[in-house]
Amino acid sequence: MENPDYAAFLKRVIRAYTKRIADGDIEALADLTGVVAEFDHAIGQAVIQLRAQHGYSWADIARPLGITRQAAQQRWGGECK
Numbered sequence: 001m002e003n004p005d006y007a008a009f010l011k012r013v014i015r016a017y018t019k020r021i022a023d024g025d026i027e028a029l030a031d032l033t034g035v036v037a038e039f040d041h042a043i044g045q046a047v048i049q050l051r052a053q054h055g056y057s058w059a060d061i062a063r064p065l066g067i068t069r070q071a072a073q074q075r076w077g078g079e080c081k
Contacts (some may be wrong), residue, residue: 014035015030017035018032043076044076044079046077047061047072047079048076048079057069057070058070058073058077062074
């Protein structure tokens with residue numbers, strides 16, 4: 001499975017999970033915030049690896065995200081030390 005296909009699969013799973021919660025499972029709302037935290041951590045780890053192992057610059061990281069180099073560095077710079 002290629003990365004775009006995998007990302008599409010993950011998006012479908014998240015949408016389905018969100019619908020299940022919205023159908024009345026209020027207790028699972030906290031679990032969904034845990035998923036968000038896990039994704040946020042995963043993004044930080046990906047940035048660390050892209051910079052450390054592959055030498056990507058902050059501008060390289062920022063470009064596909066549609067943000068500035070400065071915004072990327074402010075967001076993830078502390079994690080990359």
